[in-house]
Amino acid sequence: MPFAVYVLGLAVFAQGTSEFMLSGLLSGIARDLDVSIPAAGLLTSAFAVGMVVGAPLMAALGSRWPRRRALLAFLGVFIAVHVAGALTTSYGVLLATRVVGALANAGFWAVALATALGMVEPAARARATSVVVGGVTLACVAGVPAGAMLGERWGWRAAFWAVALVSVPALLALARVLPRGRSAPAGPGVRGELRALAAPRLLLTLLMMAFVQGATFCAFSYLEPLVTRVTGVGAGQVPGILALFGVGSFIGVTLAGRITGGAARPDRIIVAGTAALAVGWGVFALTAGNPVAAVGCVLVQGMLAFGTGTALISRVFHRAPGAPVMAGAFATAAFNVGGALGPWLGGLAIAGGYGFRAPLWVSALLMVLALATAGTLRYTRDPAPAVSPAAS
Template sequence: MPFAVYVLGLAVFAQGTSEFMLSGLLTGIAGDLHVSLSAAGLLTSAFAVGMVVGAPLTALAGRTWPRRRALLFFLGVFVAVHVAGALTGSYGVLLATRVAGALANAGFWAVALVTAVDLAGPRRRARATAVVVGGVTVACVVGVPAGAVLGGLWGWRAAFWAVALVSVPAALALLRAVPGDRPGDVRLLSARTELRALARPRLLLTLLVMALVQGATFCTFSYLEPLVTRVTGVGAGWVPVVLALFGAGSFAGVTLAGRLADTHPRAVVGLGMAALTAGWAALALTAAHPVAALALVLLQGALAFGTGTALITRVLQQAPDAPTLAGSFATAAFNVGAATGPWLGGLTLGTSLGFRAPVWVSALLMVLALAAAALLARAPAPVRVHALPGVDET
C-alpha cells in the first residue's frame, strides 16, 4: 500500500477526532461561553450539517485542482478554523468555525477517498478505503477519549489546539507523499457528466443503503452510555471501556473488510447487513446481561464499520465516470446517517422501551436497509458511459 494512503488516514484521524470529541467537552464549552448545554450541543449538529452539505459543494469547487493542492487547502482551512475556535470567546464565532471546519473536512474526505483508491490501484481499492476510514475508528478509540482527558485537565480549548497540532505533521507528509498532478479523468469528464452518473438508480439506492446502515450505527452509538449504565447495570467508570470496545471492533471490522471486499464485495455487504440486523435485535433483547451486551458492542462495531467500508467501495465502483464527485456523495450519505440516526433514537427515548428503544430503532433501520438492498439487486445494470481503465461498475 502506498505510504500516501496511510498519510491520508492520519489526516482523517485528526478530523474524525474533531467531529466526535465535543461529546466530552460540552459542559466546559457551555460554562466558558455562557450558553446552555443545548446551545453547545448545536455545535455537533452544525458540524454534521456542514459535512452533508459541504461534501458535494467542496468537491465541485475543487474538482479540477491537483490532488495535493486540494488536500492541503482543505486541511489548511481545517487547522485554521480550529486555531480560531481555540482563541475565540464568542459562541457565534465558534459555531461558524464548526461549520467551516465541517466544509473543509467534507472536501478533504471526498478528495482523499478518490486519491487513495487511485494510488492503490483497482485491485486494492477496498484496502485503500479501509485505511482512510480506519482513521475515523482510531479517532473513536484514541482521539476522542484523549480529547476528553485534555479538556478535563486544561479546558476544552486544549482539545482544539491538539487537533490543530496533530494535523500539521499530516500536512507536511501530504506535501511530500501525494502527487501534485491532476487525475487524467478530470480533464475528460465535465461536472455535468459526473452529476448525471451519480443520478443512476443503482447508485442512489446504494447511497440510501449506506445512509440507513450508518443511521442504525450512530443511533445506538449515541446512546450507549445510558444503555450500559441504566440497563446493563455497569458503573459509569465502564463507559470509556464500552466505547473503546466499540472502537476496537470498528477498527478490526474496517481492517478485515479491506482485505475481503476487493474479492468478495457482495458477500461482505450482504452478510454484514444481515448480521447487523440480527445483532441490534440481540443487543436490545440481552442489554440487561453485561457479558452478552459487551460482546455485542464489540461485534456490532466490527460489523457496522466493516459493512460501511464495503459500501463506500461499492459507491466508488458504481461511479467510474464520476471520479471526483463519487467520494463526496459517499461522504454525504455517511453523514446523513450519522445525523439522522441519533435524532430518531432520541425521539423514542420517552417510550415504554426506555433506553433499549434506540437499539430497536437501529434494528428497524437495518430492516429498511435490507429492503433497499433487495431493490438494488433487482435494479437494471447501468449503461457504461465513460469507463475508466481498470474500473468496473459491478
C-alpha cells in the same frame, strides 16, 4: 500500499476526532461561553449539516484543482479554524468555525478517497479505502477518549489545540509525498460526474449506506446511558466500552478492506453483513441487561457496522468509475445523513418513554430498511448508456 495513503488516514483521524469529540466537551463549552447545554449541542449539529451540504459543493470546487493543492488547501483551512476555535471567547465565532471546519472536512474526504484509489491497482482499492476510513475508527478508539481527557484536565480548548497539532504533521507529510500537478485530473467534469451518479443502483447503494450509518450512530450515541442504567456498568468503565466499540470498528474496517477486495461477489458480503447487523442490534436490545453479553455485542456490532460501511463505500466507487470525486462526496454525505438521522430517531424513541433499549430497536429497524433496499437493488437495472451512431 503507498505511504501517502497512510498519511491521508492520519489526516482523517484528526478530522474524525474533531467531528465526534464534542460529546465529551459540551458541559465545559457551555460553562465557559455562558450558553445552555442544548446551544452547545448545536455545535455538533452544525458540523453534521456542514458535512452533508458541503460534501458535494466542496468536491465540485476541489475537482477544479490538482488534488495535491485541494488536499493541502482543505487541511490548511481545517487547522486554521481549530486554532480560531481554541482562541475565541464568542459562541457565534465557535459555531462559525464548526461550519467552516465541516466544509473543509467534507472537501478533504471526497478528494482524499479519490486520491487514495488513484494511487493503487484496482484489486487494492478496497484496502486503500479501509486505510482512509480506518482513520475514523482510530478516532473512536483513541482520539475521542483522549479529547475528553484533555477537556477534563485542561479545558475544552486543549482538545481543539490537539486536533490542530495532530493535523500539522499530516499537512507537512502530504506536501512532501503527494505528486505535484499543474492542472486538475482529466475527467468528465462536475456535470459529467453528476450524470454518472444518477444511476438507480448507485442511488440505492447510497440510501443503503445512510440506513447502515443511521443504525450505527443511533446505538452509539446512546451507548453511555444504556450501559450505565440498563446494563449496570459503572460510569468509570464507559470510556473503556466506547473504546471497545472503536476496537471492533477498526477490526471491521481492516477485514473489509482485505475480504471485499478479493471477493468474487462483494454484494453478497454486504448483504450478509447487513442481515447480521439487523439480528445483532435486536440481540443487543434483548440482552442489554447482561454485562457480559452487552460487552460482547458492543465489540461485534462495532466490527460489523464499520466493516459493512467500508464495503459499501467501495461499492459506491465501483459503481461510479466515471465520478471519482463526486462519488466520494456523495458517500460522505450519505454517511453524515445517517449520522444525523440515527441519533434523532433514537432520541425520539427515548423521549416517547420506551426506555434506553429503544435506540437499539430503532437501529434494528433501520437495518431492516437497509435489507429491503438491498432487495430492491438486486432487481434494479441501470439504463444502458446511449451510443451515438458515430460511436457505433
